[in-house]
Amino acid sequence: MPDGSPRMASILAYQSSEIDWCESNFQHSEVVAEFYNTISNVTFFIFGPLMMYLLHPYAQKRSLYVHCVWILFMVVGAFSVYFHMTLSFLGQLLDEISILWLLAAGYSIWLPRSYFPAFLKEDRSRFTRMVLITTVVSTLLAFIRPVVNAYVLNGIGLHIIYVVTLEYRKTSSAELKKMVLVSLAWWFLAVVSWLSDRLLCAFWQRISFFYLHSIWHVLISITFPHSVALMVCVDVHYEMPQYISEIHYWPKKSWPVGLPYVVVRDRKEPEKNC
Structure with a gap:
């Protein structure tokens, strides 16, 4: 047997990951380690195709590469299912790496050119190549030192928050x-749910409430379409000056909770919402 085979078997093994969420293992199934953490990913497979459909008119005008974001969104859901079903080390890596690729795709498509490093001269193709190379290298390093993935994820996330903050200050749109x-x-x-599950597990176990990480999955799958709608509005402003953007909601704007999408x-036409 090749030397690598035992190692491969170990990373595929159930509960080979050092991460174990608060939900009790194998309570509802002999093959699913964390039942509720697994099935709660269903929202990724509902919202992904729906948002792809709702944003298709925008993608036709901008770029069909926009759909890659929603495909990766569903890939995140699929790998999260695999991870929580097995709690394997490979599942953990695939879950984390898929999130990195999702953020990198959105980053390369929607980051305004004015925020590019100066040496790229606002060339999006160069920026996309730089992001792709960084993501590939980070992916390879993650198999050696998984913590690398966290640093890159946090770096992209913090920069996106920085850009959104600056654009928030610039806009005069109350709706935006x-x-x-x-x-x-x-x-x-979403973050409170995630942290509570990690840091206050003993308390939640005492009261038999194991669902906070499941709630995180639902909340973050709602948060992401909101974030995309924001970046699309910014993108239309910078990249598509011949158009105006309008924020709409599915199923209805009057509903207390809905998924936002952008119509260009x-x-x-006179009305402009963002």
């Missing part, structure tokens, strides 16, 4: 400002 605040609220609730219209 509201969207930023709503997105931050969803993100805050010719600038000759």
Whole structure:
């Protein structure tokens, strides 16, 4: 047997990951380690195709590469299912790496050119290649030192927050400002759920409430479409000056919770929402 085979078997093995969430293992199935953490990923497979459909008119005008973001969004859901089902080290790596590729795809498509490093001269193709190379290198290093992935993820995430903050200060649109605040609220609730599951597990186990990481999956799958809608509005402003953007909600704007998406219209039409 080749020397690498035992190592491969170990990273595929159930519960070979050092990460174990608060939910009790194998309580509802002999093959699913964390039942609720696994099935809660269903929102990724519902919202992904739906957002792809809702943003297709924008993608037709901008670039069909936009759809790659929603494909990767569903890949994140699939690898999260695999990880929580097995708690394997390979599942952990695939889960984390897929999130990195999702953020990198959105970053390369929607980051305004004015925020590119000066040496790229606002050339998006060069910027995309730089992001791709960084992501590939980070992916390879993650198999050696998984912590590398966390540093790159945090770096991209913090820069996106920085860009959104600057654009929030620039805009005069009340609706866009509201969207930023709503997105931050969803993100805050998601992070609180994630941290509570990790840091206060003993308390949640005492009261038999094991669902906070499951709630994180649902909340973050709602947060991401909000963040994309923000970046699309910014993108239309910078990359598509011949159009105006309007924020719409599915299924209805009047509903307390809905998924935002952006419709682009010719600038000759009078109403402008963001």
